[in-house]
């Protein structure tokens with residue numbers, strides 16, 4: 045997984061949007077905003093995913109295909125929704141099996157977008173309460189495993205005055221040492 049600051053230049057969200065020269069984001073910076081990731085090769089991934097899921101308490105999982113073929117009519121609408129800046133009240137855990145895409149996460153307190161270019165073998169944990177969004181890249185296709193503890197609470201709460209006072213947002217800010 046490559047991590048770098050998003051250049052904020054208007055245009056196709058599926059393009060890399062890498063600054064020239066690129067501004068890479070370090071693992072320390074990702075840790076500071078509580079974004080976690082592991083690399084688990086896709087070949088023979090099952091036992092390793094099982095072990096990690098057990099250790100982290102992820103009891104359930106399913107598969108999602110984000111592509112025109114995989115989603116049919118709701119594809120365009122879904123892509124728009126995924127790219128709205130939002131938060132969840134639960135972790136968003138994704139293990140990429142094939143294809144690729146971009147998760148953008150908001151760095152606080154700078155309010156800069158950090159772009160995470162994910163590819164097969166990347167297991168990414170986006171914490172509850174962080175603002176983020178997702179887009180496919182120019183390959184237009186990703187297949188990922190979604191892991192979750194119990195019932196997934198993936199309702200997207202789009203960034204607003206309300207989300208600023210959402211307890212999960214407040215807890216998140218506290219966990220990274222920002223805010224009261």
Ligand SMILES: [Fe+2]
Pocket residue numbers: 130131132136176177200
């Ligand atoms: Fe999300």
